[in-house]
Amino acid sequence: MSHHIISRSVINRLPRYYRFLEDLEEAGMIRISSADLSARMGVTASQIRQDLNCFGGFGQQGYGYNIASLKNEIGKILQLEEKKKIIVVGLGNLGKAVANHIHFEEKGYELVALFDCKESLIGQTVNGFPIQNIDSLDDFCREVKPQAAVLCIPKEAAESLAYQMIKLGIHGFLNFSHYDLSLSYPNVVVENVHFGDQLMILSYRIHNRENP
Amino acid sequence: MSHHIISRSVINRLPRYYRFLEDLEEAGMIRISSADLSARMGVTASQIRQDLNCFGGFGQQGYGYNIASLKNEIGKILQLEEKKKIIVVGLGNLGKAVANHIHFEEKGYELVALFDCKESLIGQTVNGFPIQNIDSLDDFCREVKPQAAVLCIPKEAAESLAYQMIKLGIHGFLNFSHYDLSLSYPNVVVENVHFGDQLMILSYRIHNRENP
Numbered sequence: 001m002s003h004h005i006i007s008r009s010v011i012n013r014l015p016r017y018y019r020f021l022e023d024l025e026e027a028g029m030i031r032i033s034s035a036d037l038s039a040r041m042g043v044t045a046s047q048i049r050q051d052l053n054c055f056g057g058f059g060q061q062g063y064g065y066n067i068a069s070l071k072n073e074i075g076k077i078l079q080l081e082e083k084k085k086i087i088v089v090g091l092g093n094l095g096k097a098v099a100n101h102i103h104f105e106e107k108g109y110e111l112v113a114l115f116d117c118k119e120s121l122i123g124q125t126v127n128g129f130p131i132q133n134i135d136s137l138d139d140f141c142r143e144v145k146p147q148a149a150v151l152c153i154p155k156e157a158a159e160s161l162a163y164q165m166i167k168l169g170i171h172g173f174l175n176f177s178h179y180d181l182s183l184s185y186p187n188v189v190v191e192n193v194h195f196g197d198q199l200m201i202l203s204y205r206i207h208n209r210e211n212p
Numbered sequence: 213m214s215h216h217i218i219s220r221s222v223i224n225r226l227p228r229y230y231r232f233l234e235d236l237e238e239a240g241m242i243r244i245s246s247a248d249l250s251a252r253m254g255v256t257a258s259q260i261r262q263d264l265n266c267f268g269g270f271g272q273q274g275y276g277y278n279i280a281s282l283k284n285e286i287g288k289i290l291q292l293e294e295k296k297k298i299i300v301v302g303l304g305n306l307g308k309a310v311a312n313h314i315h316f317e318e319k320g321y322e323l324v325a326l327f328d329c330k331e332s333l334i335g336q337t338v339n340g341f342p343i344q345n346i347d348s349l350d351d352f353c354r355e356v357k358p359q360a361a362v363l364c365i366p367k368e369a370a371e372s373l374a375y376q377m378i379k380l381g382i383h384g385f386l387n388f389s390h391y392d393l394s395l396s397y398p399n400v401v402v403e404n405v406h407f408g409d410q411l412m413i414l415s416y417r418i419h420n421r422e423n424p
Contacts, residue, residue, distance in 0.1 A: 011416055015409035019390070042395050078412045079419040093312065097305035098407065107408050108415035147418060172418040174411055178231070183254050189417040191410040195310065196319050197227035198403040199386055200290045203320030204223055205401040206359060206384040207291040 006077070010051050014074050016041070017051070021071035033064035080108040084172070085144060089161065090152035091116045091124070091131050094176060098150055099126045112146055117157075134161075141168035148172035155179045218289070222263050226286050228253070229263070233283035245276035292320040296384070297356060301373065302364035303328045303336070303343050306388060310362055311338045324356055329369075346373075353380035360384035367391045 020041055024032060034052075038045035052070070075081065086109040088099050095114070104111045114126055117134040124131050132140065140146075149170050151158050158177035166185055173190045175181055182190040232253055236244060246264075250257035264282070287293065298321040300311050307326070316323045326338055329346040336343050344352065352358075361382050363370050370389035378397055385402045387393055394402040 011413060014416075015406070015412040018412065019409075040395070042392075078416045080412065080415060082415075082419065084415065084418060092309065093305045094309035097309060100305065102407055102411065104411070107411040109411065148414065171421070172414050174407065174414055180254075183252075187421070189414060189421060191414045191417075193405065193407060193410060194227070195314055195386065195405060197231075198405060199314070199316070199319040199321065200227040200230065200292065201223060202360065202384050202386055202401060202403045203292060203294075203296065204226075204290045205403075206296060207294065209383070209399070209401060 011077075013043075013051055014078055017048075018071060018074045018078065021067050021074070024067050025071060029067055031064045031066055037065070078108065080106070082108060083110040084108060084148050085110050085112045085146040086148040086150065087111075087113045087115060087140075087146045087170075088150045088152060089115045089134070089165075090157070091118075091121050091126060092152060095150075095152035096126055098152060099129065109148065112144055113140060115140075137164070138168065141165075141170070145169060148174070150174045151177050151179075153177055223289075225255075225263055226290055229260075230283060230286045230290065233279050233286070236279050237283060241279055243276045243278055249277070290320060292318070294320060295322040296320060296360050297322050297324045297358040298360040298362065299323075299325045299327060299352075299358045299382075300362045300364060301327045301346070301377075302369070303330075303333050303338060304364060307362075307364035308338055310364060311341065321360060324358055325352060327352075349376070350380065353377075353382070357381055360386070362386045363389050363391075365389055 020037070024040075034045040034048045037043075038048055041048070052065070083105065086104060088095050088111070091099065091114055095116070099111070099114055111127075111129065114129045114131045115134045115137055116122060116131050121131050122133050147170060149165055149172075151161075151173055153161070153176075155178040158175070158179035158181070162179070162181055162185065166188055171188045173181055173188060175190050175192045178194070180192075181188065232249070236252075246257045246260045249255075250260055253260070264277070295317065298316060300307050300323070303311065303326055307328070311323070311326055323339075323341065326341045326343045327346045327349055328334060328343050333343050334345050359382060361377060361384075363373075363385055365373070365388075367390040370387070370391035370393070374391065374393055374397065378400055383400045385393055385400060387402050387404045390406070392404075393400065
């Protein structure tokens, strides 16, 4: 099925819809009205209708949405069925948390390897995967061809590894480092995770609770 | 200095400006034009002028922005000087990464304590702080009065602790759990961090690189 282009702000909201629909499905529900979904998600019903109509309009007036098929359709748009091979680079505490707790297979990925440069970590096993020496990244990527990487390394390490990884065919990054990859490599896609930025935004919002 | 209300989308961009200005300041630069800042940040110059004019217009035509005073002003808006006491709840790998690597004092906070419920963790020291038993949260909060918490705990734990924490005066959360706090407690401010959501968005973008 082909979709017309969906705006970035709608795409950004789709994972949350997906999670809510998943919870409802697990709770045994079959259908939900946009009013009910609206109340549960804290989003206006008109926003929901607008968002979901972007890709074809599921709700039928008076019948609400079929939860399973709506979830399915959002999953297709997000390409969750196409498992992309992903590696985790940097297995400090953050990398370990990522490797242990993220359900990659539910998010559209297959975790295939972990890499670090630290002698004391190499050979350790995290979530069933041995941590490999970063020196073997070239050989590994030529053979296995991962498309994506999670970067749990400091800014300097990310800066010096980026060119190598991209040359090896990695073109999608979940980036925890403070190195702004997408500035130097506009052809790769990068999602940045900056806890620090969110803490600053929270700081503002704590002080401006009356006018949020 | 009082500011008129600034839109959420501008606020969301301020931490990134702040980080860039900090880097420029550390590199010894004094002034920068909006064109130069634009090239370095990958944002249009007109977007930069629009954003920064929201709170008073710093650039003088032909002179550019004074880096230190612009950074200072953004820091004031984000209330980075007002150190809010913050605790970390949950000291698994993720909580340890947060406690060790986030420079809370640069983001508007003072880290004051770590809590967990796991026997094997209680008493361990992370970044100079002993991990305290979650049972002592009440006494601690009554005495020290933290305003904010980082939640590095599973959904169920967050759900059962939220009411207690809010009753104890905590009203700002950096939330790594999948419990949607703000739905039940509209008067607290919450920044959610969902790696999984960002992975799904990345999945979409990997497949739609031609029309990003």
